[in-house]
Amino acid sequence: MGNWMNKEPPPPVVLVPPLFDFPPLAARNRMLESSYNMLFGKVALKCLFEDYFEEARHFNTRIMLKPLDDPHVDLVATVSGPIDSHPDEKVRGDAFFRWQSDVDDPHTFVDLFVSNSDPVLQMRSCAYYPKFGFGAFGIFPLLLSKRVSSEDFGVMGLRYGSGNLSFGATVTPFSATDEMPKTVWLVSKMGRLTAGIQYEPQYGKEDGLKFKNLLNWSCAIGYGVGSGSPLSPSFNFNLELAKSSQFIASFYQHVVVQRRVKNPLEVDDVVGITNYIDFGFELQTSVDDTKSPKDNAADSTFQVGASWQANKNFLLKGKMGPLGSSLALAFKSWWKPSFTFSISATRDRRTGSISHGFGVRVENIREASYQRADPNFVMLTPNKEHLAEGMIWKIGKRPMLQSDVNAGNFDGLPRELRPFDKIL
Incomplete structure (x- = not known):
């Protein structure tokens, strides 16, 4: 009885809600893509500028499910x-x-794609051996109304990937044309710097001329800070010269902040909640001197975007560019399966009109369970030496997870929160 009367109150904690969509679906298919196309902030920027921004006056429904009896298979259907x-x-x-x-491990898989438009039936396969760092992959359209490009006959590739180096090539062995190879890439990471180069022979009639034509080459360099886990802030800045004719500058920042909880339904020991704020900017401009200044101005564009996840249920996103601006609001319920409803509004600057789009998603592929104050995920060390009132809310302080995450040890975290550092 005495022990019950003298029981100490629980330590103050901060809720850590799961991210809406992490890891991104593109991470499941990263072994089918050139590392050059996946790095330099391209996946993060694509998610920021495209996810939940439905096309004007259109709807999008996506179902992503896997059976409970066999988690090795899943289905992603879109209407x-x-x-x-x-x-x-x-x-x-x-x-x-x-x-x-x-x-x-999503790097070894086989999938079948069916559609009511081309390609009607397509098979993709990838085998990756992390012990050696080598992998092979292929994309084979099985049913098409017509085969025009070399990719319509199938693409095969070989790759090598480690924590600091990635290189590979793709070929079209079944094509009647002599485009060999189709793509070659080399990407290397040195500390916080990442540099890469990619060769895609699209211009020129002979292989020798294609190799010498600068329009077939792209190069990029990026500077990144952060671990890659969404529980830690990150920042990356990238410069790219695509096809030796278009200059692209971009940056992406993921910020982890805390705010007070003003919810009377929460228990007293919950004093704050983690929010995720993302910023992105992308500038594209033509540097092709064969075009007129008027055409170069038409090829130049930019876009700015930001998103704010207030809690596990609400996400607000916005983006703007020279032709228009968009705003998206998404609500997610973490049932099993989870349900997400989104609505977006787009304003066309040329006509001044506003149109809307709607989206619905049902999913149990990515399961998150780190919402409540588990000892592994509390933002404060649960003892008397670190009290919330004296540490969390000081201006200029950014208290992150105090234990393993701060030290870079992610072994105790769910797999969707661990950074992809083993493969560049």
Whole structure:
């Protein structure tokens, strides 16, 4: 009885909600892509500028499910189309059926793609051996209404990946053309700097001329700070010269902040909540001196975007550019499976009109369970030496997770929170 009366109150904690969509779906297929196309902030910027920004006057429904009895397989189905009946547009439907050899390792898999438009049936496969760092992959369109480009006959590739180096090549062995190889890339990381180069022969009639043509070469360099885990802040700045004709500058920043909890339904020991704020900027401008200054101005554009995840349920995003601006609001319920509803509004600066888009997602592929104050994820060390009132809310202080995450040890975290540092 005495022990019960003298029981100490629980330590103050800060809630750490799961991110809406992490890891991004593009991470599941990263072994099918050139590392050059996946690095330099490209995946993060694509998620920031595209996710939940539905096309104006269109709807998008996505179902991502896996059976409880066999987590090695899953299905991603998408149905999208215009809200109003339009004679020139039809409802598009497609689906991926995927088998993955290891539940925790998405790099070895086989999937089938079916659609009501080209390609009607496509198979993709990838085998990666982390012990040696080598992998092989292939993309094979099985049913097409017509085969025009070399990719329509299938693409195969070999790659090597380590924590600081990635190189590989893709070929089109079944194509009638002599485009060999289709893509070659080399990316290296040195500390916080990442540099890469990529060769894609698209200009020139002969292989020798294609190799010498600068329009077939792209190069990029990036500077990044952060571990890659969403529980830690990160920042990266990138410069790219694409096809030796277009200059692209971009930056992306992921910020982890804390705010007080003003929710009477929470218990007294919960004093704050973690928020995730993301900023992104991308500038593209033509540097091709063969074009007129008027054409160069038309090829130049930029966009700025930001997102704020207030808690585990609400996400607010916005972006703007020279032609228009968009705002998106998403609500997510963490049931099993989870349910997400989003609405976006787009304003066209040329006409002044505002149009809306809607999206619905159902998912149980990415499961997050780190919302409540688990000892592994509290922002404060649970003892009397670190009290919330004396540490969290000081201006200029940024208290992060005090234990393993601060030390760079992510072994105790869920797999979706661990950074992808083993493979560049």
